[in-house]
Amino acid sequence: MTEYQAFQVELTGKVAHVAINRPEKANAMNAAFWSEIIDIFRWVDETDEVRVVVLSGNGKHFSSGIDLQLLAQAASQLGNDIGRNAERLRHKILSLQASLNAVDHCRKPVIAAIQGCCVGGAVDLISACDMRYSTADAQFSIKEIDMGMAADVGTLQRLPRIIGDGMMRELAYTGRNVSGEEAQAIGLVNRTYVDHSALMDGVFALAAEIAAKSPLAIRGTKEMIRYMRDHRVDDGLEYMATWNAAMLQSADLKVAMAAHMTKQKPDFAD
Amino acid sequence: MTEYQAFQVELTGKVAHVAINRPEKANAMNAAFWSEIIDIFRWVDETDEVRVVVLSGNGKHFSSGIDLQLLAQAASQLGNDIGRNAERLRHKILSLQASLNAVDHCRKPVIAAIQGCCVGGAVDLISACDMRYSTADAQFSIKEIDMGMAADVGTLQRLPRIIGDGMMRELAYTGRNVSGEEAQAIGLVNRTYVDHSALMDGVFALAAEIAAKSPLAIRGTKEMIRYMRDHRVDDGLEYMATWNAAMLQSADLKVAMAAHMTKQKPDFAD
Amino acid sequence: MTEYQAFQVELTGKVAHVAINRPEKANAMNAAFWSEIIDIFRWVDETDEVRVVVLSGNGKHFSSGIDLQLLAQAASQLGNDIGRNAERLRHKILSLQASLNAVDHCRKPVIAAIQGCCVGGAVDLISACDMRYSTADAQFSIKEIDMGMAADVGTLQRLPRIIGDGMMRELAYTGRNVSGEEAQAIGLVNRTYVDHSALMDGVFALAAEIAAKSPLAIRGTKEMIRYMRDHRVDDGLEYMATWNAAMLQSADLKVAMAAHMTKQKPDFAD
Amino acid sequence: MTEYQAFQVELTGKVAHVAINRPEKANAMNAAFWSEIIDIFRWVDETDEVRVVVLSGNGKHFSSGIDLQLLAQAASQLGNDIGRNAERLRHKILSLQASLNAVDHCRKPVIAAIQGCCVGGAVDLISACDMRYSTADAQFSIKEIDMGMAADVGTLQRLPRIIGDGMMRELAYTGRNVSGEEAQAIGLVNRTYVDHSALMDGVFALAAEIAAKSPLAIRGTKEMIRYMRDHRVDDGLEYMATWNAAMLQSADLKVAMAAHMTKQKPDFAD
Amino acid sequence: MTEYQAFQVELTGKVAHVAINRPEKANAMNAAFWSEIIDIFRWVDETDEVRVVVLSGNGKHFSSGIDLQLLAQAASQLGNDIGRNAERLRHKILSLQASLNAVDHCRKPVIAAIQGCCVGGAVDLISACDMRYSTADAQFSIKEIDMGMAADVGTLQRLPRIIGDGMMRELAYTGRNVSGEEAQAIGLVNRTYVDHSALMDGVFALAAEIAAKSPLAIRGTKEMIRYMRDHRVDDGLEYMATWNAAMLQSADLKVAMAAHMTKQKPDFAD
């Protein structure tokens, strides 16, 4: 397994565990974070044994968001011409967005497990995951507003589809703390757990459950739900039919059917 | 009233009751189901007396989903060329989707009443209805994942708009059971009832209430909400204005206004 | 401050209070309402000191909806040719919609505070606001269905994004009353308060909190969330990057950063 | 081969010849036309031997457009309520559109061969075909404007993609005659021929050429071009990749490759 | 008729002649131009007698584009904060765009008649018209590139739909002169005339021809073509059916039909 500066990555069974690993910095998202996450999720995407990803943060907090040094550095690279600075900043933001797109576009489901603080850029990150689970006392905050800026790496784009338009605006305008419990009530997390240990147990059990399904079917399902975030129902139906035109010829259906008949657990190829 | 193999259809007052009627097979959706549903909803659409539809399942369960014989039969019709098989499968899936589109596109509101199991293709079916009500102990499951395939007749396309993106993925990846109560909490059903009998009473009372409204206004309202699932707010406003440009010249407004003044119940033409 | 016939408008600190002011008519939305609201929100948009708007209704009720005299008057202006009437009605509806678009498109956040009845056109109005808060005993109703018509000034277009597709249809088809508490459960309001006085205190405290943030950042955030209601995630990310390419060169980031370092409250220019 | 009232249909080799066959009425599109065209193109779609369609008009003219009796009849079915009439007319228009959609959605290429007059509804018809060829002295006219109405069965929707926005408006506003030669200059037809006989020879030669290609590849190509009329480049690329994921596993590629190597004509299965 | 500083406006028969009237300044688009054009086209839209508009430029040239003083003035209003300047510039550009949107959104057809130079902002202007006609020796140029900026009031948005993607880029990157004859070859103008006088005769004859058609049908036709510039074919068909549901109940069809039968010219109400 490759060594990373900002992450700890493990593969157990079919489940990859990707943990942000800068606990002494509250897992602030530094330069290494933004580049390594692309490599990690390319590996996830290309490695057949990996069927599901659990994304977590080592230590007390999930993550305190983007490392402020990174912003300072970006600011220091600006020159005299406002237009050329704008082009450079635009390029920089697109590049940070691309790091989180790697999570969103990953063909395998990504489950976020959140304890402690999940702030600013970390909310952008979990918005790009498939599903979110947290401890009851976790704290979420769209903190960018208090940095004098609009959140620009994905929160404002992806979160409205998850928590609805009304509460979205309150959280984005105020940057206030949302507890795990409130997060569940508004749909930001699917479920809360009493503590960090229960959370990790719950999330890995869920990951194992998904990893035992047909990987082709899981990937098709993810692609279709991702597609529906941005497309019309009729386009989605047509895309689905085109996709399954090939996939229904796979052996996985027969494996599933045989297991169903014999009441045994199916065993799907990677 | 026409006789059907897979359905029992009745018209009482202005409310059509469409019941899947294969209780001995847990209302599995067989070949007759998929073709008759098109005829039934064409009749609903074209029959002026029908103003609202209640869709239910006779017996202990709403429906156990697609009849596995149907899948086996589709598989048996495949030939040697993978490309031509793909074309045939794509056509088959589009054709099954069209059966449920008949429910979605029906101009009159369709209310689903669900007890017992509602599994696989049955979830695709209720996702195409306007509203869903169930007993508290009903069981919902996106079972396709356990058949080794992505759900391809509408669940993945329509359900995200109803229950949101986060929980959608959990249910689609795991295929786990969701009780009526959880279904209400996540917005999958609007309300639950203590038992089957209370459910049917509640749903028919609701249907009667809607049937007493101006049928033109109800159909315009349905068209607009359906349209907004896939269109922009500005397009929706323009479409609405164009629609009502004709409809506000109808007598129904005067009927409604007169009833409002005299505190009597309005009586709208079909 | 300009005097209005249908509104009372005040500016305190950075918060504009826009109150519908026809309490003796239950704040019915008359001709003055529909034209003055455009002027008021143009003033809000162009006045740098205004950072947030609270929209409320004076008296016992938020608003009973469109003034029926207005509908009667529109009807009286119709001529003999159905086609030309249709063109006139279409124009009239587009013009009423434009009045509420002024609220939706306003660059500053608009917070609705609702007590008593909020009926018909008033639901269209609050659907165009950023966020909604109410007393626990407030009553909401999509009353247009009982006038024999589909709601045509925004409810059917904007509300589905806020409360989801399933409950949307029930409320639009039945026009039934929804209490403040149910409104919170389905996401129509973000929070309820025990009485009118607590509601206004809560809403003004929220407004003050938002008014203390960087106004550039708040406006960028609103623009992005509004944009996402109708656009794809990838388009939203690109638009966001283009927007912040200029905005990240503003002084507000430095002000925010300095305040963050010194643990003082930042003071942003209008 | 089924007998039709408004059409003459023949299958020669792999090419279906569908000729409007009411020469004594200048091939006016009567009730039989609108219903039979659906049946004919369903047959085209489902019949594997048919690979290409030539659509023409028997006699002196391609077609004089919709039969005025049909319009008179539709008018006679209207009742007293303007709203219900609007619903009925909307339904009628959608139904006429569906007849021409059958041409547009047909999986096999449809080539229109036009001589003499091609007027009103006939322009709607040829706009739904894949390609258009005519005699040099053919006459095209968007005649609906002179009936006091906007063309509503497809001309205004499909023709702008074919001839561009600027000339489109001139032709639609004036209804003026366009000769075959001008039609070629503006892209309305791909090529003109000196007379009817040369036209039919040219079009059948083209049809035969297309019929000799891999039918799977032709159908995929048509689907993709049709899709691009309404979708984004990135969506088109993704759809294309999903489509070919199955189709590239077909034997047709090997057949084509072998023919290429041996310099022989490939022989593709239907 | 109102007096304007930048325009001369006349109404003859049903045709409004809107002429840019600063010949001594080569009809440069000054502050008066940008505000008066909104008023003029509001008047066009609301005045029933006006059925068609001819837009031309008095003197030797159609227009030399935006008045450079206007740009200088906008620059002089900028302050110290780059972010706030960006907001102000964005607002200014949107406001200039709105002036040309008034032409694009006008319900009546707008015909541009172009002689001499048509440069920079003047190309944005004619791109917002329905159709363009010019003298053979007219000169077109997307001059913004030589001002160091991307054309931002409509050329880049509307012209690709008119002249296609390939030539569009050459003209926008180089700003080179295009003669009337080349303009016709690439579809930028529909036709050229030998001199200014022939141009005006030709354009007014065309305007008179359109003015004699059913105004309802013309407006419906324009709305549909405008709609198709940005929408899908299926959406366009549905919108068309909804529109004509009311319009086919107008008297204009009977007037047209009666005229058709009696071979007389129809006389439509405004």
Added chain:
Amino acid sequence: MTEYQAFQVELTGKVAHVAINRPEKANAMNAAFWSEIIDIFRWVDETDEVRVVVLSGNGKHFSSGIDLQLLAQAASQLGNDIGRNAERLRHKILSLQASLNAVDHCRKPVIAAIQGCCVGGAVDLISACDMRYSTADAQFSIKEIDMGMAADVGTLQRLPRIIGDGMMRELAYTGRNVSGEEAQAIGLVNRTYVDHSALMDGVFALAAEIAAKSPLAIRGTKEMIRYMRDHRVDDGLEYMATWNAAMLQSADLKVAMAAHMTKQKPDFAD
């Protein structure tokens, strides 16, 4: 300058010349082609001195399209499961598309210069360029149809916007040869030249002309035209205003203005 296997790359002045350099293989697009083109266009994008790209083919032909060995190799990597093969093929196609997307998404204009044959994949390639110029005797052919497949790396997606829907279908269904002259008539190339030498002179003169413009303005112009290929006019206007909000604060406008006043050539920073 980096050395490439499939390309020869030179930078002269501000113009990069990217030549496919396998003349002995008729510039067939082999594995090196598909990977190196990504690196080259990343370099183009990131290198400030490069302002324009000329893309050509060394030797007698522009390019004979995809190397058949590459297809054979892809075929050889397929396994037993049809579903997994489909996933692999889909991935492969997306990856080939990404190579040409690098051309399309490049911020600097890319001019294609075509002599001899331009076949199959080479048409996909030039469809992703900004503009195309050729010798009069060049030969274009959408050859994929004769390989038994639909063109899947961009021709079907991008070419309809360039040459229109009608001729597009003829060329894609038949794969017939189109000469340079016909290519100009249908808009596939902007201009033809008598021979290869005149072509290269003409194209480099054009490139030099564009390279002398403000690079910020050129990049903004390209981004806007690219955006309009897939977006609505109103979205394009809003995006444009947001873009120029920053760019109009650049020094390039002042440089351009000063040059305009002094009648000198402007000198823009990279």
